[in-house]
Amino acid sequence: MYVRAVPPTDLNRNTEWFTYPGVWTTYIIILFTSWFMVLCLLGCSAGTAWTVVHLAHFIVTYHFFHWKKGTPFADDQGIYNGLTWWEQIENGKQLTRNRKFLTVVPVVLYLIASHTTDYQNPMLFFNTLAVFVLVVAKFPHMHKVRIFGINGDF
Amino acid sequence: MIAIPYLTALSTYFSYGLLFAFGQLRDFFRKIVDWWRASTLDGYAPICLGLEDFYIRRLYLRIQDCFGRPISSAPDAWFDVVERYSNDNNKTLKRTTKTSKCLNLGSYNYLGFAAADEYCTPRAIESLKKFAASTCSTRVDGGTTMLHTDLEECVARFVGKPAAVVFGMGYVTNSAILPILMGKGGLIISDSLNHNSIVNGARGSGATIRVFQHNTPSHLETVLREQIAEGQPRTHRPWKKIMVIVEGIYSMEGELCKLPEIVSICKKYKAYVYLDEAHSIGAVGKSGRGVCELLGVDTADVDVMMGTFTKSFGSCGGYIAGSKELVQYLKYTCPAHLYGTAISPPGAQQIISSIKVILGEDGSNRGAQKLARIRENSNFFRSELQKMGFEVLGDNDSPVMPIMLYNPAKIPAFSRECLRQKVAVVTVAFPATPLLLARARICISAAHTKEDLVKALEVISGVGDLVGIKYFPAEPNKQHQEHGTIKLE
Numbered sequence: 001m002y003v004r005a006v007p008p009t010d011l012n013r014n015t016e017w018f019t020y021p022g023v024w025t026t027y028i029i030i031l032f033t034s035w036f037m038v039l040c041l042l043g044c045s046a047g048t049a050w051t052v053v054h055l056a057h058f059i060v061t062y063h064f065f066h067w068k069k070g071t072p073f074a075d076d077q078g079i080y081n082g083l084t085w086w087e088q089i090e091n092g093k094q095l096t097r098n099r100k101f102l103t104v105v106p107v108v109l110y111l112i113a114s115h116t117t118d119y120q121n122p123m124l125f126f127n128t129l130a131v132f133v134l135v136v137a138k139f140p141h142m143h144k145v146r147i148f149g150i151n152g153d154f
Numbered sequence: 155m156i157a158i159p160y161l162t163a164l165s166t167y168f169s170y171g172l173l174f175a176f177g178q179l180r181d182f183f184r185k186i187v188d189w190w191r192a193s194t195l196d197g198y199a200p201i202c203l204g205l206e207d208f209y210i211r212r213l214y215l216r217i218q219d220c221f222g223r224p225i226s227s228a229p230d231a232w233f234d235v236v237e238r239y240s241n242d243n244n245k246t247l248k249r250t251t252k253t254s255k256c257l258n259l260g261s262y263n264y265l266g267f268a269a270a271d272e273y274c275t276p277r278a279i280e281s282l283k284k285f286a287a288s289t290c291s292t293r294v295d296g297g298t299t300m301l302h303t304d305l306e307e308c309v310a311r312f313v314g315k316p317a318a319v320v321f322g323m324g325y326v327t328n329s330a331i332l333p334i335l336m337g338k339g340g341l342i343i344s345d346s347l348n349h350n351s352i353v354n355g356a357r358g359s360g361a362t363i364r365v366f367q368h369n370t371p372s373h374l375e376t377v378l379r380e381q382i383a384e385g386q387p388r389t390h391r392p393w394k395k396i397m398v399i400v401e402g403i404y405s406m407e408g409e410l411c412k413l414p415e416i417v418s419i420c421k422k423y424k425a426y427v428y429l430d431e432a433h434s435i436g437a438v439g440k441s442g443r444g445v446c447e448l449l450g451v452d453t454a455d456v457d458v459m460m461g462t463f464t465k466s467f468g469s470c471g472g473y474i475a476g477s478k479e480l481v482q483y484l485k486y487t488c489p490a491h492l493y494g495t496a497i498s499p500p501g502a503q504q505i506i507s508s509i510k511v512i513l514g515e516d517g518s519n520r521g522a523q524k525l526a527r528i529r530e531n532s533n534f535f536r537s538e539l540q541k542m543g544f545e546v547l548g549d550n551d552s553p554v555m556p557i558m559l560y561n562p563a564k565i566p567a568f569s570r571e572c573l574r575q576k577v578a579v580v581t582v583a584f585p586a587t588p589l590l591l592a593r594a595r596i597c598i599s600a601a602h603t604k605e606d607l608v609k610a611l612e613v614i615s616g617v618g619d620l621v622g623i624k625y626f627p628a629e630p631n632k633q634h635q636e637h638g639t640i641k642l643e
Contacts, residue, residue: 001159003163013584026163030168072209
């Protein structure tokens with residue numbers, strides 16, 4: 001019932017909350033809850049609901065993990081202003097457990113979404129595009145890479 | 155180590171996620187609305203990027219009435235809190251002329267010197283008449299009065315070091331001294347929960363900073379070994395200087411530092427120890443000399459001892475105590491000494507008088523009584539809270555006790571309900587604490603009487619039931635246990 005929380009050694013308060021227990025479970029619960037809400041509100045089939053959740057998840061996580069740079073507090077004095085949230089977590093160390101988990105979630109969502117829509121076009125195309133962009137953005141080689149200068153610093 | 159109920163952790167993340175989502179939605183609409191309106195900036199860059207003050211605008215301002223409450227009397231055990239109201243949902247707060255007398259559980263008033271004291275206040279008023287309210291000068295120009303030299307000797311004697319230097323502000327003491335002591339090519343290893351002044355000073359120094367897990371000497375040893383073996387980044391040359399920075403009592407946890415182990419590890423690897431005793435000087439230890447006396451560490455083993463006068467001495471300012479050569483060097487180089495204004499003379503006199511009271515040199519044993527009272531009060535309060543089922547952090551004998559709240563909605567609920575019942579508490583949330591671990595921090599004072607503490611316990615227990623923060627099972631009353639055994643027999 002109780003979990004132990006050890007304060008991590010990460011000084012970046014924008015990302016250190018991710019190392020505490022319960023984050024993964026909350027993430028998965030939010031995904032399931034939003035699928036359920038979409039089903040209730042739109043009254044569509046389960047497969048369409050999963051596609052909607054998958055694409056919404058793509059937009060939200062791409063925007064907050066890979067597009068927005070910096071931290072939401074001013075007293076970090078802009079030392080993280082060139083880094084997106086993905087590049088900030090765990091001080092830039094690659095291939096940690098958290099990063100692997102975050103890479104697997106969009107792939108699993110893609111598999112569920114495409115399975116429940118029976119791999120039909122056009123949903124399959126959008127789903128594949130979304131998961132491709134997300135997984136490539138999370139590669140270790142893409143750390144601090146800005147393609148064509150998109151989202152680069154001034 | 156904090157034990158969080160798992161469901162509470164999940165609900166806290168969910169609440170913060172919801173707050174974040176709503177904040178982003180409002181920002182999004184604000185951006186659309188502002189696009190149509192003409193901008194007054196006209197070619198200038200905006201002062202802050204939209205993302206930087208997101209937390210302040212969308213989360214902090216909603217519960218702004220729980221922070222920064224103005225008071226209109228001295229911060230004694232009971233004080234007057236000015237009532238405020240807001241017409242636009244806490245974006246701006248307006249003061250009224252009404253005040254309410256509340257029990258003060260938030261001021262750093264450990265020994266009760268914050269209010270008028272029979273020994274200290276007449277002497278402070280005399281020095282105000284003799285020396286005026288400010289020296290109007292830096293220490294090196296014309297700001298060193300007899301009071302300042304007396305104060306430095308007094309502090310050095312009290313702390314147990316050969317010499318000391320005092321500054322006008324406690325925060326500045328850390329952030330101006332660390333860049334002097336360490337430079338590029340040095341290594342600073344600091345505890346992960348160190349105060350913001352230390353973090354800023356370390357960042358300003360240009361040295362490489364490494365963090366070790368809070369209060370874990372074994373992890374400190376691992377980090378030291380790794381860093382000494384690797385050397386400076388990129389060049390791998392040996393480090394010029396290594397300094398380990400720890401605090402005596404951590405203000406957000408109420409925990410004591412594991413000083414004996416840390417000092418022995420630093421001696422083994424020849425690293426300097428910098429001890430920040432802001433909350434522990436004057437409040438712990440048999441004669442109030444701080445965490446070294448309490449844990450039995452020889453002060454000669456700690457290289458730099460820093461502290462502030464705000465907490466136990468009822469004044470303001472900070473000091474650094476060390477060897478004579480160190481203090482002499484600091485007096486030549488530290489910008490806070492060379493360019494910052496000196497401590498105001500009545501403030502300095504207050505510190506000297508309060509140290510005399512603590513040591514018993516004023517002829518009475520009020521100092522020893524105060525120290526005994528704060529120890530009794532803290533232990534009593536902490537054990538009662540734990541019996542009621544609250545999750546209270548901190549070690550025994552520590553006058554700082556945070557009560558865990560966790561959920562962001564419980565922070566304003568606890569704060570406002572306690573204020574309505576005339577108990578003023580300080581609540582702390584993200585980003586001063588980690589995201590999950592929001593807390594209400596209680597600071598016990600020697601000025602609190604037993605009745606005050608009992609009243610506070612009643613109020614906190616009632617509010618705790620309403621808000622739902624009794625995360626641990628409450629210990630059953632002794633009477634019920636006795637009845638149980640009698641019935642069985």
